[in-house]
Amino acid sequence: MPRLWLVEREYDDRNLISFVYATTDGTKQLRKELSATLLQQRSEPITAAIEVDEDELAPVDPDQQERYATEAQSVAESNEPDEPI
Template identity: 45%
Template sequence: MVPEQSNNDTRVWLVERTYSDDEQNLIILTYATTDGKQDYRKERALPSFTEMRDTTAAVNAAPENLGSVDDSDLQERYAAEAQRMQEAHAPNDAI
């Protein structure tokens, strides 16, 4: 469950899910602000059949954990997807 956004945290929306190329079996979740200018990345191990963890539509990220998206095309893509997710889902929705 995504807690209510605190004064310091920024709500970011899921914009991309990729799989690691290495042997670690990681899923890389990328969340972004609705303007696409900042992103937040989470790495998660692929779940086993007995362990399921939901990926939510949004998370709250501390400012020091946000990265800058400097590529204008990527900013535009992230902004469009973050806005689409915000319009289509509640923050706690499992995606």
């Protein structure tokens, strides 16, 4: 299973928080959306990294790949995978 690192967190006006995890080469991603209310009620924290099946991953837009790779590598170097972030 590939390990992905948190590269982006966005808030919107519908009270949703989007988390984007990407591979360190910036080519694959997984986007999760959670409501702020659900996020507060979760017993599991959002961590620096996750491991998911390859078939759950989506390709990253080529315009975003370098940025995602840089951010994923930075997060990987400064955090343990299971560290809350």
